[in-house]
Every structure is written in structure tokens, then in C-alpha cells.
Amino acid sequence: MKQQYEQILVTPKPFVKWAGGKRQLIPILHQNLPGAFGTYYEPFLGGGALLFHILTDKNGQKCSISDLNSDLVLAYTTIRDRIDALISSLKSHEKNYQKDSKSYYYSVRESNPRNEVEKTSRLIFLNRTCFNGLYRVNSKGKFNVPLGKYTNPNIVNEENIRAVSSILQTNRISIKCRDFESVLRDAKKGDLVYFDPPYQPVSSTANFTSYTTKDFTYDDLTRLAELCLKLDSKECHVLLSNSDSKEVSDIFAKKPWKITRIEVNRSINSNSKKRTGHFELLIKNY
Incomplete structure (x- = not known):
């Protein structure tokens, strides 16, 4: 029992590094949360930095999280339900990687395990x-x-x-694999919906949108904007992160949206000099 208690004392953080991850923006996001809200919804889950912050900050918070990436959703449920088997599998990867990192990495990259624990272990290892x-x-x-x-x-x-496994088990959280529009069926007045979709490109070369095999297009952004308005009419709190691009500014230019421009670092740019001096937008209806 003591061990379980110690596990929860460690603050859980994202277990995967995800393009556009929000760990460094948590203080700003925290300041922009509504004072009180019902269920927390996050339909583009990714690394889950804000989710883990909210769960740590508000014990017992009800959450409904989802993503279209089935491997990622499986990783969350595997960590919650089969943590010991997963750790054992990861230790095996670590041992083999230390023997011959290059050939082992590419053999795992080529592999396509059917077993759920091995699938999640492969995703984390890669x-x-x-x-x-x-x-x-x-x-x-x-x-x-x-x-x-x-x-x-x-x-x-x-x-x-x-720590992630413990907090996912101890809180009232549902985890689903589904398209972001599904949130409209569930969210009610007073709930908080946070959208952190693959960002609109800010230049012709910055076109990384493929977390899944289906790109997040301008049409998807339009769908998302329409969904945000529907949620607003249901009196939900809506918070959205996106790139500092003309398309995003234009589509959210009118009421009820309030736009804040915030400075961010890009931890995933291969050129460390290009990781700073970026801006993105935080959009909300409250």
C-alpha cells in the first residue's frame, strides 16, 4: 500500500513526446482555465500535458478524453490496466537496444505486433x-x-x-478512440472542452499535420470552428490552441471568441536555433 501511495506522490507527466505538446505552456493554460467547470473533454489528446495537470490539480475531476490515433488511445488504456506487463516489455526493449541500438531500432520499427502490451511498448520505445x-x-x-x-x-x-497509471485508475476518466466531432453529443452546459488539433501550417513548408494517416486539412479546421460554435450555444466553456496563422485568426475573428497570442518554444525542431521566437494562438469563449 505504501508503494501505491508513493507512486501518486510523483507528478505524472506525458509519457510520449508529441509534436505540439503543451508541457511548457501549462502555466499559461492554467491561467486561462475557467474558475469552475463540469466534465473536462479533450478530443485531440496527444501527450495529455493539460489532462495530467488538471488531474493533479483537481482530485477526482471527471474527464472524457479521446483521439483518432488508435495506437495512442491503446497506450493510455494499457498503461492504466496492464502496467506491470508493459514495464517488463519496455525493460526487454531497453536491454536489446543497449546491445545494438541501430539494428534493434529498425527491427522494432519494421515490426507490427498484434499483442496490445507489445503494441504500446513499441510505440513508447520508438x-x-x-x-x-x-x-x-x-x-x-x-x-x-x-x-x-x-x-x-x-x-x-x-x-x-x-504515476500515470495510478492517476488514470484513481480518477473518473473515460478514454475513447473517435473523431473530435463526437464530443458534441456528450458535452453539457458548464463543461470544459479543450481542443489542441494538429496545427494549420504557418508557411508552405511547415506542413506537419500527420499524427494519423489522415491529414488535418483546412476543411477539418472549418468543421472544428463550426463545432466550437455549437458547443458555445450549449453554454460549454471552449478553449482552443492553434498556430498563429491568418486562416485561424480569420475563422475565429468574431464573437464569442477572444484570441490571445502567446510565445512558445518548439522542442521538436531539428535546428535548435529555430526552436524559439514562435507564437501560437489561445482562443476561448469565456
Whole structure:
């Protein structure tokens, strides 16, 4: 029992590095949360930085989280339900990686395990060892990022994933694999819906939108904007993160939206000099 208590004392953090992850923006996001809200919804879950912050800050908070990436959703449920088997599998990856990192990495990248624990273990292993910790799949749905240059990557990170498992078990959280529009059926007056979709490109070369095999297009952004208005008419609190692009500014230019421009660092840019001096938008209706 003592061990379980100690696990929860460790503040859970995202167990995967995700493009557009929000860990560094938590203080700003926290300031922009409504004072009180019902259920917390996050339909583009990704690394879940804000989710873990809210769960740590508000014990017993009811949450409904989802993503269209089925491997990612499986990872959350596996960490919640099968933590010991997952840690054992990750330790095995770590051991084999230390023997011959290059050939082992590419053999795991090529593999396609059917077992749920092995699938999640593969996702975490690749995320920890691939170039810049970037999750990306090609049009056929195959993970296609090369090996990263790490001397000693933290593949298992047991303390954190046990903390994640504990907090997912102790709180009232539902985890689903579904399209973001499904949230409209469930969200009620006073609930908070946070959208952190793949961002609109700010330039012709900045077109990373493929977390899943289906790109997040301008049409999807329009769908999202319409959904936000529907949620607003249901008197839900709506909070949205997106790129500082003309398309996003234009589509959310009118009431009820309030737009704040915030400075961010990009931890996933391969050129460290290009990681600073970026801006993104925070949009809300309250």
C-alpha cells in the first residue's frame, strides 16, 4: 500500500513526446482555465500535458478524453490496466537496444505486433529512441522516423508511467478512440472542452499535420470552428490552441471568441536555433 501511495506522490507527466505538446505552456493554460467547470473533454489528446495537470490539480475531476490515433488511445488504456506487463516489455526493449541500438531500432520499427502490451511498448520505445521524439506515420500508416542520436535514452521511465497509471485508475476518466466531432453529443452546459488539433501550417513548408494517416486539412479546421460554435450555444466553456496563422485568426475573428497570442518554444525542431521566437494562438469563449 505504501508503494501505491508513493507512486501518486510523483507528478505524472506525458509519457510520449508529441509534436505540439503543451508541457511548457501549462502555466499559461492554467491561467486561462475557467474558475469552475463540469466534465473536462479533450478530443485531440496527444501527450495529455493539460489532462495530467488538471488531474493533479483537481482530485477526482471527471474527464472524457479521446483521439483518432488508435495506437495512442491503446497506450493510455494499457498503461492504466496492464502496467506491470508493459514495464517488463519496455525493460526487454531497453536491454536489446543497449546491445545494438541501430539494428534493434529498425527491427522494432519494421515490426507490427498484434499483442496490445507489445503494441504500446513499441510505440513508447520508438518515441524514446527516434529522431527528435517525433511521432509521424506515412500515408500507409507506417511509422517512418529514423533513429535518433541518443547515448542513453530513458526508455522505461518507470516512475513516471507508474504515476500515470495510478492517476488514470484513481480518477473518473473515460478514454475513447473517435473523431473530435463526437464530443458534441456528450458535452453539457458548464463543461470544459479543450481542443489542441494538429496545427494549420504557418508557411508552405511547415506542413506537419500527420499524427494519423489522415491529414488535418483546412476543411477539418472549418468543421472544428463550426463545432466550437455549437458547443458555445450549449453554454460549454471552449478553449482552443492553434498556430498563429491568418486562416485561424480569420475563422475565429468574431464573437464569442477572444484570441490571445502567446510565445512558445518548439522542442521538436531539428535546428535548435529555430526552436524559439514562435507564437501560437489561445482562443476561448469565456
